[in-house]
Amino acid sequence: MNCFNIFNSKTKKKSKSSPELREQQQTQSSKQATRLVKSTGSISSPRSIPELYREKGHNLKKFSFSELRIATNNFNRMLKIGEGGFGSVYKGSIKPVSGEGDPLVVAIKKLNRNSLQGHKEWLAEVQFLGVVDHPNLVKLLGYCSADGERGIQRLLVYEYMPNKSxxxxxxxxxxxxxxxxxxxxxxxxxxxxxxxxxxxxxxxxxxxxxxxxxxxxxxxxxxxxxxxxxxxxxxxxxxxxxxxxxxxxxxxxxxxxxxxxxxxxxxxxxxxxxxxxxxxxxxxxxxxxxxxxxxxxxxxxxxxxxxxxxxxxxxxxxxxxxxxxxxxxxxxxxxxxxxxxxxxxxxxxxxxxxxxxxxxxxxxxxxxxxITSVAPSPLPEPSTRRAVRYIEYWRHEVFFVSRGCFRDHARCESQFLFIIL
Structure with missing residues (x-):
């Protein structure tokens, strides 16, 4: 699904290093005070995401474009695992940050240079994911920001999630x-x-x-x-x-x-x-x-x-x-x-x-x-998948008939009998 709206290209020309900082308020709400005590142990004025990023962003690795090109075999189509308004996501492998051990499998998001969502969203991801730290948020390992003869290159490197979405x-x-x-x-x-x-x-x-x-x-x-x-x-x-x-x-x-x-x-x-x-x-x-x-x-x-x-x-x-x-x-x-x-x-x-x-x-x-998560049952062998999908489709059709949706009743009924026979 596509976004119903995107950032307006006519944004105010201010520093590209961080989003506009909001005006600080003197009065703090009780919820903000609670958050501050949890995160800092004291009550003080909350810092903005760009301010927090300046403190924590050094944990992210800055990759060169050539490193990520090698990691994805020159952004090979066979390694593409996702696509959207921002551009494409590729599966790749990089050297561990420590420099030792087996290659690390990662997901690399490459911004489409013609993307309307552009630099602002890329920057938001870098800053937010450079600050947050939670097991239920995808981990950003690093980024690439390169401007050269080939134009602007903006990439993000995440931990790889093998079971998709x-x-x-x-x-x-x-x-x-x-x-x-x-x-x-x-x-x-x-x-x-x-x-x-x-x-x-x-x-x-x-x-x-x-x-x-x-x-x-x-x-x-x-x-x-x-x-x-x-x-x-x-x-x-x-x-x-x-x-x-x-x-x-x-x-x-x-x-x-x-x-x-x-x-x-x-x-x-x-x-x-x-x-x-x-x-x-x-x-x-x-x-x-x-x-x-x-x-x-x-x-x-x-x-x-x-x-x-x-x-x-x-x-x-x-x-x-x-x-x-x-x-x-x-x-x-x-x-x-x-x-x-x-x-x-x-x-x-x-x-x-x-x-x-x-x-x-x-x-x-x-x-x-x-209680542990139960993995889905494995798919049938490739030779039987088409037949299984076929049966599932007609089971779905009969399911709708049972709900009172008779738009294809006769066709569905005859086909269902055929499957039983």
């Missing part, structure tokens, strides 16, 4: 479905990452583009938030919000933010609620391939309230009913609380973490620390 597993048919307990663990780790951004730093950070494609999965299916190009410092002092041009992804952005440009941390809560329903249903936030009444996920699920007998009908058929229904209802109610029209009624991320921990305990019947 949550989006790839939920909606791609090339990967096996994620089991219920693993879905909950992914949600929990993503929520812990957002909680850290909202409450665990000296200054509040609003992610602003939380979506399933920005939730990456490591070898153990632990989630890490990625793509901080749109991240923004939260309001300071007695300010209730940050006024900014609305940016984000259609289907995920909070409606009050889109309408007014007023950005708060609870704008991220709305986006989290959308992803909660994506996890439950296996459907995208916006899917133009579905009947018109079902294209907008949040509107469609309203027909199947969590307490109703019809609720089970929204659950992802690829789960094969392997989930506790009562816990699924609880997760749906949590999503509904994140999707409150009044942003002040949405729960804080720390409360969401607690509810998800309870849901995991209920699903695992034990201590949360003893």
């Amino acid at each position: 949550l989006e790839a597993h939920l909606f791609g048919r090339a990967l096996p479905p994620i089991p219920w307990i693993t879905r909950l663990k992914i949600l929990l780790s993503a929520a812990e990452g957002l909680t850290y951004l909202h409450e665990g730093l000296e200054i509040q950070v609003i992610f602003r583009d939380f979506k399933s494609s920005n939730v990456l999965l490591d070898e153990n299916f632990n989630a890490k938030l990625s793509d901080f190009g749109l991240a923004r410092e939260g309001p300071q002092g007695d300010r209730s919000h940050v006024s900014t041009m609305p940016v984000g992804t259609y289907g995920y952005a909070a409606p009050e933010y889109v309408e007014t440009g007023h950005l708060k941390s609870n704008s991220d809560l709305w986006s989290f609620g959308v992803v909660l329903y994506e996890i439950l249903t296996g459907r995208r936030a916006i899917d133009r391939n579905l009947p018109q009444s079902e294209q907008k996920l949040i509107e469609w699920v309203k027909q199947y309230p969590a307490d109703s007998k019809r609720f089970r009908m929204i659950m992802d058929p690829r789960l094969n009913n392997q989930y506790p229904l009562d816990t699924a209802r609880k997760v749906a109610k949590l999503a509904d609380s994140c999707l409150k029209k009044n942003p002040e009624e949405r729960p804080p991320m720390s409360r969401i973490v607690e509810i998800l921990q309870d849901a995991i305990r209920e699903s695992g019947n034990g201590n949360i620390s003893e």
Whole structure:
């Protein structure tokens, strides 16, 4: 999905080394004071991200363009693992920072020189990821900033996430479905990452583009938030919000933010609620391939309230009913609380973490620390995958018929009989 808006190219010409610093306020809110005590042990004026970066940014390695070109075999297409408005992402290998040991596998994001998102978002990623430090945020190892005959080169080097994104597993048919307990663990780790951004730093950070494609999965299916190009410092002092041009992804952005440009941390809560329903249903936030009444996920699920007998009908058929229904209802109610029209009624991320921990305990019947993520079942052998996808497709069609969607009933019924025979 593409962003519904991007940075205006007519930005004010100020220093390119850091975003504009906000005016410091004399009065500190109680939440800010709590964050300051957590991060520094004392109460003082919060420092901005650029100021914190000047203190911590030396931990990032500055790569030369030639190093990254070698790491990706001259940006070989066969090593491309992602693409977006910013440019392309390649899998590569570099020497360990210590200079000893085996090559380190990394992901290298190469900014498209014609990208409209440009230098400002690249700089935001460098500064935010150069400051934050949390197991549920993707780790930035270094960057490359080179200007030469070939033009401006802007690259970022991240830790490699072998299990791709949550989006790839939920909606791609090339990967096996994620089991219920693993879905909950992914949600929990993503929520812990957002909680850290909202409450665990000296200054509040609003992610602003939380979506399933920005939730990456490591070898153990632990989630890490990625793509901080749109991240923004939260309001300071007695300010209730940050006024900014609305940016984000259609289907995920909070409606009050889109309408007014007023950005708060609870704008991220709305986006989290959308992803909660994506996890439950296996459907995208916006899917133009579905009947018109079902294209907008949040509107469609309203027909199947969590307490109703019809609720089970929204659950992802690829789960094969392997989930506790009562816990699924609880997760749906949590999503509904994140999707409150009044942003002040949405729960804080720390409360969401607690509810998800309870849901995991209920699903695992034990201590949360003893529950490990269950990897998806392996895919069938290549020779049988087409047949499996074929059967899954018609199972999906019959599933819609059972819900009262008779648009292709006759064709679906005859084909289903053919598969049985």
